[in-house]
Amino acid sequence: MPEILSLNNVTFSYTPEEERSRNAVENVSFSVQEGDWIAIVGHNGSGKSTIAKLMNGLLYPQQGDVRILREVLNEENLWESRSQMGMVFQNPDNQFVGATVQDDVAFALENNGVPFEEMVERVHAALGQVKMGNFLDHEPHHLSGGQKQRVAIAGALALKPKLLILDEATSMLDPQGRAEVLQTVQALRAETGLTVISITHDLEEAMLADRVLFMNDGKKFAEGSPDEIFALGDKLVEFGLDLPFAMKLSKLLQKEGVPLMGQHMTEEELVNDLWTSNFNK
């Protein structure tokens, strides 16, 4: 699998000139291969968003380097590198420029000088991929939160990026909107094998990823499959996150003296264990 992006021993401080300067990101390394879905989780202030800004060249590391398609990101290849990645931010209202949904999706294509006929085609295709094809002439401001974020994803997809970065893209949405966006990303991955990095503190979202990077105070505390990360249990809570619902309940049940074979990540597993350990005798 070709490498899409990597951070190599990256350290960054917002105030490097100060004596007691604190590193927002400290000696972080990881790499993302084509087709991966990586979730970066951590508490507010753990360095997640700084990593996002380092990935697309809004910030440059003081130590280490960021590589996009194996090339070190620098001022010269910045624009070329950015065109490889689509980014969707937290607040859907802050990223609309077009008066209609299709104008908005076309915006970046216009900036990149894509010919008109091709532009129309790509806009329609991208909106179709996020199931917003019936909203071409709607005003973005009249859409629901989930719909807005799907349009934002379409705007990124229209550029045919190698990588889609979701920076807390679901954290302002209601439960329905969040589900819509996550289903969209899952479907996109199934259809196109798109590479995704999602920055989040929603653990249910992190559970969908192939691999999870767990940040604490600017450092990479752990990296592994969702199973491996959630097995850290109380460490997650200690570092400002939470346990998935089924795990929290497994713990409480064991505390109440209910026999269980283990602690479970999904509701299905917990229900099955409750059944086999207690009723099916």
Place this chain on the structure above:
Amino acid sequence: MDIKLQQISYAYAQGTPFEKRALFDVDFEIPSHTYQAIIGHTGSGKSTILQHFNALLKPTSGEVHIGDRIVVAGKKAKDLKAVRQKVGIVFQFPEHQLFEETVLKDIMFGPMNFGVSEKEAEARARELVGLVGLPEDVLEKSPFDLSGGQMRRVAIAGVLAMEPEVIVLDEPTAGLDPRGQKEIMDMFYKLHQERGLTTILVTHSMEDAARYADNIVIMHEGKNVLRGTPQDIFKDVETLKNLRLEPPRIVRFQQKIEKMINTPFSKICLTEEELATEIARVLREERAES
């Protein structure tokens, strides 16, 4: 301080071609010292109602009773300052409203605006900063040097410094990490109890409504379609589904277990702790029987 909404309707841009009705005959009451949750989808009218609680909006028909003040459609209401001091609203992302040079000045701004002396306002700020979980040395810092979570706490302290009797919270935990969310919600619950506040929580989190509220109102397309205790509301899953709302995870899980063992529990559990205790109890009973 009781709040009553009597048959209120509200239309934005009334009398223009852009008129858009947002509320239709909304009618409910929030008794003093209770914790009221208002739940609904984006666009259900939650935020429009919220602005009626301290007369930022006046109804286009109907009456709003805020304590002994009555705001009636079509009549000019005088002296709303007292109402706005008694009903404090924590808007979504309240940290966007910070503006002063120091945290201390920012917290003092609200009370001084309502005529509180500088000395008293400062005393309140010093007390509140600890109460919202910040170290005292932030008082001298610029609010813009703080983290997002800390800024949110400063903004909340600014609302509390007006010593409101009613506090209205509009999605107060949006954007915070899970620990921050829990800390903020627990803090409001503690204040609610210790200070005898009336608390109104506007949210789309069924989980928070289940855990903290005494009463819930469900808004749908500008109308209040359901009201009751969390027990009442979450008993009727079908009705919720028709309103495109999901009951809290805990309730859904309880139903799965009830279905599996074919025995209904004696009550609807609203927190994980309650549910674990209840499952353990049901299991003990089953075992005693067999």
